[in-house]
Amino acid sequence: MPFQEKISVAPMMDVTTREFRYLLRKQTRHTTLYTEMIPAEAIVHGRSAELLSYDEPGPPVLQLGSADPEKMAAAGERAREAGYTTVNINAGCPSPRVRSGGFGVFLMGQKDMAAEMVKRLKARNLTVTVKHRLGVDCYDPTALLEFCRTLIHAGVDALIVHARIALSRGISPEENRTIPPLDYDAVYRLKDSFPDLPIVINGGIAGKEAIMAHLERVDGVMIGRAVARNPAIVSAYDRDFFGDPAPPSDFWDGTGEYLRQRHLAGRPPGILCRAIMDWMHGRPGGKLFRQILSESKVPFLERWEQAEALARTSTDQDRYSNLWSDVKQRVTLNGGGTHD
């Protein structure tokens, strides 16, 4: 199938969990969703069934991290067996853990190894993409072109470019998403150099106008933190970017039951709360909704019951503030521990 990722939600560790993606998919049928980065090693030697499970009707894009082409290929094989069709290689993350493993953005300095990974994954009948930056520690257009050219020769299906360099030392991963300046023109120039290769732009993009403007220059836009902060924005994407006027399904319909099931399946409450807590962002009751779910002394099901009731009626904040104080008091009197 030709590569098609006009709009995507970026891979984000601890954010694009199985549960968060399930909720996103309820609100957008067409947007491409990515897993968090999963180390290839964990799939090969660990709990592959659990790591590769998904609840969306179709598979998300699986993002893999590794510095070992063989492990990458083995993980790709398991992914294909589990129903995945597209694998994305992480060549953009600069965290200290990734540095010690020699993968993430450090693959940009190992273009032959990155190309070998692409080849081996392609041989497993997968669509293969690479997510990378403009460079490591400096922007060297010749080195960047060479990196991309090597991946193209290996058969890469698309490149996703975070439009800034990464600094390999001295700043945190969070700062590496804000301190190096964005350079969208550098991504446009890559597209001019490789007009036949699908190129997706990423970094600091939010809002319909900005997304539309980028789509004039490249093949797709990937959005990360804007969705993490306020996930409900995706509910306009099908209409705005895919010309599909059908409204998304009622967000709350089935959501409570789904989260209760995931809780019964043993999913930690912290992960479940994180997946749901920002869906009321900017709406009446939104702050209280978040506050209720953050109250880790209260058992998850109790938190969720209150939060869901609030979301369903949403505007009657006073009523729910009082109700919530009662719940907290009861739990404190009972000497409840932490439930995250």
Ligand SMILES: Cc1cc2nc3c(=O)[nH]c(=O)nc-3n(C[C@H](O)[C@H](O)[C@H](O)COP(=O)(O)O)c2cc1C
């Ligand atoms: C909490 C968080 C976790 C992230 N985890 C990953 C990851 O697992 N893999 C990856 O390639 N990028 C990761 N990123 C980077 C994003 O995919 C994206 O490239 C970056 O946030 C820039 O896009 P944005 O400005 O739209 O957020 C992460 C970003 C955030 C905020």
